[in-house]
Amino acid sequence: MFKSIDDVEKQLAKHDYISDRMLATSIYLAVKMQKPLLLEGEPGVGKTEVAKVIATLLNTELIRLQCYEGLDTQTALYEWNYPRQMLELRLQEARGEDKKAIGANIFSEDFLLKRPLLCAIQSQSATPPVLLIDEIDRSDEEFEAFLLEVLSDFQITIPELGTIKAKQPPIVILTSNRTRDLHEALKRRCLFHWIDYPSLERETRIVTTRVPGIQTELAQQLCQFMQLVRELELQKLPGVAETLDWAEALLALNTSELDAETVEITKGCILKYKADADKLKGNEIAELIKQASAAIQGNTASHSDVLRREWND
Amino acid sequence: MQDTSPSSVSAQASMFDQVVRFSRVLHNGGISVNSSNLIDLCNSFKHIDISRREDFYAATRTNLISNVRDIESFDQYFAQYWDRIFAFEDSELSEIEADGDEDSEETGSDSVFAEADAGDSQPATDESRPDAYSAEEILMKRDLGTMSEKDIEQARKLIAPLVALFAEHQSRRFQKDKRGRLLDFRRMLRSNAMQGKDGVTLAYRKKRIKKTRLMLLCDVSGSMQTYSRFIIQFIYALNRELKNFEVAVFSTRMTPITEYLKHRSVEESLDLVADYVHDWAGGTTIGNCIKEFNDKYARDMLRSKTTVIVLSDGWDRGDSSLLSSEMKRLSRRSHKLIWLNPLLGNSMYKPLCQGIKTALPFMDYFLPAHSLESLAELARTLKEIQS
Structure with a gap:
């Protein structure tokens, strides 16, 4: 599967997911040690994306x-297909089968509706499937307790059928937006990684990889701008998903450079609350753009300083 | 940590010992680590190159830390502990004094308690405080300290609908119910299969009603003294209406008093509580008290659907950053966090004092509670919010 941490990083990058070393290590260990990986972070930093990318690159x-809230075992695990069972009984009756034989087969796999958890455990493929349990913080405590049981043994008991054990445990990724604290017992069973907002450099790389065709200068300016926006006091700070949306919007508008007017009309891509949008208006936008340009120039200046020094040496 | 002498940190000391020692450092720093996670961490060393600091760091963090709040302090402890050991292995000359930092931290927390104790023994200095604000503070329609029995009865009537609002909420899970409105196909097919008929007996289901739990944290410090009699009556009345209800009072420390409110008359309960609570009308260190509650009681007293009501004027003599971090912890643990403030009744009042200001972002509601009228208003507000 994965040969080393470097390998994880490289493969993720190959599938357009720019990770950092910390995340790559967590993924690598989760796969090697067969432990679930709990990803937490603000909305829009690419938690769900991790699971999708792993599934794609492992081709599984x-x-x-x-x-x-209210998610129960019937929707998460399995349910019997009652109408089909009823129909089967009628058919057997109509065929005039022996009374003793009637209904003998209705609690078999044919009448079982498999839900995600059962699918993950029953999977027969060579590479284990990736089981994504998304936004676990939204479910209630009863479900969390039940999940704990499944995640510790990777086996499920269906009274009518017996115990089903996973041939190989799936790669489990749990995500949480931290709307509430998860139970300690569940956290203990998982590796934990907090996905933070990316650094300027990483975000620029993400934008240039995910939005092909965008000019490097614009990407830089855009990401620098986003870094500054995240320092403001907003109700909801924009994540990477918002940055990408915005980059695509700017690309569609054929923008080559950020200016106050363009930002004003496209700010809906990054600010999703009216109060936040009200905070960022004409003057503030112009000021932020100025700061962003200054920061970029500062960066390149120091960069050329280094080059010059190296040259002199 | 006493045995972190150079000899014990030699290369012979096994990695597991080091990890266990490190976990103790974390534990002393307030980050609890489960032993099974330590074993997992040691297992994960098989898969990584532990001589690479960033990989070693990543593996340690992903195994031992399960909360973003702990990451910052974890980084510090990690640097303190491991960088020294790695450095030691490089050059045998460096001295290891890991104890130093810990000691300073302990004395740091001691001084916080010393301060709190000092406040406890000198309530006089504290009482002078609210007086300083009295000119703008007292605009009350009625002195709540002189409420008659009739007023209390009226208060209880006002409290009843308020409590009812808190008391119930709809679960998203279903239960069977003959008068429900939704058909329960699952049960219908099951029960009818037995009789060999299809869909003759109808089964219904409805959404379950869950009882909300209430937790009241009540400030009884000197600055709240004007209201304390009213407050205890308010609590008493609430207690009669509600089953899942816990009360704790605080000024310099947190004292749960639920069991003392089970008596028949207000006076009897009041006497008992007065005997039991020693810091009545003392100084206020809300941050410390909330911390004490979070550390000691929250685990037992709070469930996921517990609404926490803090009744306080927010005059805080303690550390305001502590208050804000503890309020944050409390708000995460509770379903809804409501702050009732007697001072809010004054139209001149703005939440300027540091205590309230730092706690504001973590509250779901910030409401007045200075008179009977304000209680009625509170009930109305809650109705508006809910409908």
Whole structure:
């Protein structure tokens, strides 16, 4: 699967996911040690994307379980197909089968509706599937407790069928937006990684990889601008997803350089609350653009300083 | 940590010992680490190159830390502990004094308690404080300290609908119910299969009603003295209406008093509580008290659907950054966090004092509670918010 941490980093990059060493190490260890990986972070920093990319690069199935309050075992694990069972009984009756034989087969796999968790455990493929349990913080505590059981043994007991054990445990990725604290017991079973907003350099790399065709100068300016926006006091700070949306929007508008007017009309891409949008207006935008340009020039200046010094040496 | 002498940090000391020692450092620093995670960490050394600092760091962090709040202090402890050991292995001359930092930290926390104790023994200096603000503070319609029995009865009537608002919320899970409105196909097919008929007996289901739990944290410090009699009556009335209800009072320390409120008359309960709570009308260190609550009681007293009400004027003599971080912890643990403030009744009042200001971002509601009228208003506000 993965040969080393470097390998993880390289393969992720090959599939357009720019990670950092810390995340790559967590993924590598999660796969090697067969432990679930819990990813936390603000919305839009690419938590769900991690699971998708791993599934693509391992060329394996992605099984996704979206959590919500009230999610129960029937939607997460399995349910019997009652209408089909009823129909089968009628058919057997109509065929005039022996009374003892009627209904003998209705609790078999044919009548089982498999839900994500069961699918993940039953998977027969050579490479284990990736099981994405998305936004676990939205489910309630009862479900969390149940999940704990599944994640510790990777086996499920269906009373009518018996115990089903995973041939090989799936690669489990859990994501959480931290709307509430998860239970300690669940956290203990997982490796943990906090995905932060990316650094300027990493975000620029992400934008240039994910939005092909964007000019490097614009990408730099855009990301520098985003870094400054994240320092403001906003209700919801924009994530990488917003940066990418914005980059695409600017590309569609044939923008080559950020100016106050363009930012004003496209700021809906990055600010999703009215209060936040009100905070960032004409003058503030112009000021931020000025700061961003200054920062970029500062960077390149220091960079050329280094070059000059190296040259002199 | 006493045995971190150079000889014990020699290359012979096994990695596991080092990891265990490091976990103790973390533990002393307030980051709890589970032993099974230590074993996992040692197992993960098989897969990585531990001589590479960043990989070693990543593996340690991903195994031992499960909360973003701990990352910053983890980074410090990691640098303190491992960089010295690695440095030692490089050059045998360097001295290791890992104890130094810890000691300074301990004395640091001691001094916080010393301060709190000092406040406890000198309530006089504290009482002079609210007086300084009294000119702009007292605009009350009625002195709540002189409420008659009739007023209390009226208060209880006002409190009842307020409590009802808190008391119930709809679960998103279903339960069977004969008068429910939704058909429960699952049960229908199951039960009818037994009789060999299809869909004759209808089964219904409805959404479950869950009872909300309430936790009241009540400030009884000197500056709240004007309101304390009213407050205890308010608490008493709430307690009669509600089953899942816990109360704790604080000024310099947190004292749970739920069990003392089970008595028949207000006076009897009041006497008992007065006997039991020693820091009544003392100084206020809200941050420390909330911290004490988070550390000691929150685990037992709070469930995921517990609404926490803090009743305080927010005059805080303690560290305001502590208050803000503890309020943050509390808000994460509770379903809704409501701050009732008697001073908010004054139209001149703005939450300027540091205590309230730092705590504001973590509250769901910030409401007045200075008179009967304000209580009624509180009930109305809550209704508006909920509908």
